[in-house]
Amino acid sequence: MTAMPALHMGAPAQAGPLTVFPVWTDSPIAPAACRTSLPADARIDELPTPVVGKLRVSNPGGTPLLLLEGALLDGGWQHRVVTRSVLVDAQGQRDVQVACVEQNRWAGGKIQRLARHRAPLAVRGALHGLRAETPGRGTEVDQSDVWRRVSRYERDLGNSPTSSLVDLQDRQAAELAAILSTTRPLYGQRGVLIGAAGHPVLLEVFDDPQTLVEQWEALLSAVALDARLAPPQPTPGRRARAFVQRLNAAPVRSTSMGGRAVALDADADKLLSARGIALGNRLLHLVAVNAKHHFVLAA
Numbered sequence: 001m002t003a004m005p006a007l008h009m010g011a012p013a014q015a016g017p018l019t020v021f022p023v024w025t026d027s028p029i030a031p032a033a034c035r036t037s038l039p040a041d042a043r044i045d046e047l048p049t050p051v052v053g054k055l056r057v058s059n060p061g062g063t064p065l066l067l068l069e070g071a072l073l074d075g076g077w078q079h080r081v082v083t084r085s086v087l088v089d090a091q092g093q094r095d096v097q098v099a100c101v102e103q104n105r106w107a108g109g110k111i112q113r114l115a116r117h118r119a120p121l122a123v124r125g126a127l128h129g130l131r132a133e134t135p136g137r138g139t140e141v142d143q144s145d146v147w148r149r150v151s152r153y154e155r156d157l158g159n160s161p162t163s164s165l166v167d168l169q170d171r172q173a174a175e176l177a178a179i180l181s182t183t184r185p186l187y188g189q190r191g192v193l194i195g196a197a198g199h200p201v202l203l204e205v206f207d208d209p210q211t212l213v214e215q216w217e218a219l220l221s222a223v224a225l226d227a228r229l230a231p232p233q234p235t236p237g238r239r240a241r242a243f244v245q246r247l248n249a250a251p252v253r254s255t256s257m258g259g260r261a262v263a264l265d266a267d268a269d270k271l272l273s274a275r276g277i278a279l280g281n282r283l284l285h286l287v288a289v290n291a292k293h294h295f296v297l298a299a
Helices: 121-127 143-157 165-179 209-227 237-249
Strands: 007-009 013-015 018-025 043-045 054-059 065-067 071-075 080-082 086-088 092-100 111-118 134-137 191-196 199-206 253-256 261-266 272-279 282-290
Touching: 007 237, 018 199, 018 209, 018 237, 054 065, 054 086, 071 165, 086 092, 086 272, 092 143, 111 165, 111 209, 121 143, 121 199, 121 209, 121 282, 143 165, 165 209, 191 209, 191 237, 199 209, 199 237, 237 272, 237 282, 261 282
Parallel strands: none
Antiparallel strands: 007 018, 013 018, 018 191, 043 054, 043 111, 054 092, 065 086, 071 080, 071 111, 080 092, 191 199, 199 282, 253 261, 261 272, 272 282
């Protein structure tokens, strides 16, 4: 079984409505095992007969490609979101599970692009199968629930012609970037725990500090999209420490994802839902959401 590394949290900084805690791990730093940006020769395509929940990724290059949970995809027959982190091997091809975040379009070109943004918290909650009315975590993504949550953002932020989450986040990008311009990752930092409305809400950890730098703005702006809709409230360090301690203690199970990667899950504790992806004993990406936070459950 692949074990998650021990996590160590530093002192927080305040970024607008967010409390941002730096996170380090006890894993040795090694050259990056994969990339999260889409290289010029890689493609994300609709299937020959397009379907809502699946896209085909081709990676002819020499470096594995990691598509991150919550990554938004722009183009194709409709905008999509990656439902959980997945590795496409070097010189490999695989079909990737996605969900639709654009309800009123089913036409267009074949090619998808990685959008600038990551999905906000309510959509991330849907990807983990978390609902306010149902305790625990579901086993599959409910497309109707994803659409319901995108519609909730429309009610708060204004309508999109095609009910597209990508369009809604593009509209807010400049304002959110200004809010978050005061904080950056620290030396060697490989993860971040974000608090909102007084409680920890999302933790993400990467294998390489540079990946965190590359994902920083997209990650924080997605959480800020939710936090700006509620009164700002700092998150106390004791709550953040308790969240990390709970995650460090959670039992982990691993399952094959096909190819070289394995999926990690830690959800026995009903207060958090954690998922990761590893290559051998090396953790590539870890996500943990607060399964009781009202931003995660909002619909």
